[in-house]
Amino acid sequence: MNHPQVNQLIQQWANICTALATSHTRLIAVSKYTSDAAVQTLLDAGQCDFGESRPQNLRDRAMKFPHAQWHFIGPLQKNKAKYIGKYAYMWHSLNDLDTAKLVAKHVDGRQLPVLIQVNISNELQKQGILPEELRALYTAISELKGLEVIGLMGMAAKDGDARAAFQRLRKLGDDLQQEYGTVPELCMGMSGDWALAVEEGASMVRLGSTLFDSYNATHFNET
Numbered sequence: 001m002n003h004p005q006v007n008q009l010i011q012q013w014a015n016i017c018t019a020l021a022t023s024h025t026r027l028i029a030v031s032k033y034t035s036d037a038a039v040q041t042l043l044d045a046g047q048c049d050f051g052e053s054r055p056q057n058l059r060d061r062a063m064k065f066p067h068a069q070w071h072f073i074g075p076l077q078k079n080k081a082k083y084i085g086k087y088a089y090m091w092h093s094l095n096d097l098d099t100a101k102l103v104a105k106h107v108d109g110r111q112l113p114v115l116i117q118v119n120i121s122n123e124l125q126k127q128g129i130l131p132e133e134l135r136a137l138y139t140a141i142s143e144l145k146g147l148e149v150i151g152l153m154g155m156a157a158k159d160g161d162a163r164a165a166f167q168r169l170r171k172l173g174d175d176l177q178q179e180y181g182t183v184p185e186l187c188m189g190m191s192g193d194w195a196l197a198v199e200e201g202a203s204m205v206r207l208g209s210t211l212f213d214s215y216n217a218t219h220f221n222e223t
């Protein structure tokens with residue numbers, strides 16, 4: 001394939017990688033609205049980490065692209081826990097102990113790295129635990145066999161103060177570091193606010209539309 005749109009996708013990906021390089025921020029390419037062909041294009045270009053927000057889609061793509069690392073970033077219902085335990089490379093959206101226990105049952109001998117999703121947006125309807133619930137959930141997850149808590153994930157509200165939200169997650173991470181001595185991963189920042197998130201210390205960003213939109217607009221028939 002050598003369409004101009006493919007080159008444009010690779011160019012946009014390369015620009016983002018360059019922007020993330022100085023801070024060593026890991027790019028999660030969120031592929032939920034794009035085609036298998038676009039995933040293959042970025043895989044070939046050297047992108048390893050991809051994100052999906054629906055459990056079945058993660059499973060399907062993990063089976064199709066076993067050499068990519070599939071990050072689960074969306075809400076999880078208990079009856080889908082097996083897909084994440086089995087196929088996810090990392091689980092970013094852990095926000096409930098009972099669901100975590102079910103996922104842990106399906107990891108089959110490995111240690112699944114997880115992030116606890118915290119609601120940092122000051123909006124009630126947002127996913128994630130409240131900051132004041134973090135300590136208890138962190139301790140409980142740390143005792144579960146099969147899962148390894150490696151950090152925190154958060155989302156800023158669309159029209160809110162993104163910087164303040166990211167600073168909140170950073171502060172929670174700093175507190176964990178004080179207490180446990182290891183530097184936690186901070187996964188924060190999406191297409192509209194990732195530059196701010198990087199400034200505030202994101203170790204991973206989750207980017208969908210800014211990567212794939214121009215490609216999707218010209219390949220809408222291709223999924």
Ligand SMILES: *Cc1c(COP(=O)(O)O)cnc(C)c1O
Pocket residue numbers: 030032053073074190191192206207208209210
């Ligand atoms: C879809 C999604 C993203 C990517 O969003 P864009 O704004 O398209 O970059 C990031 N995080 C989560 C949890 C998502 O569901």
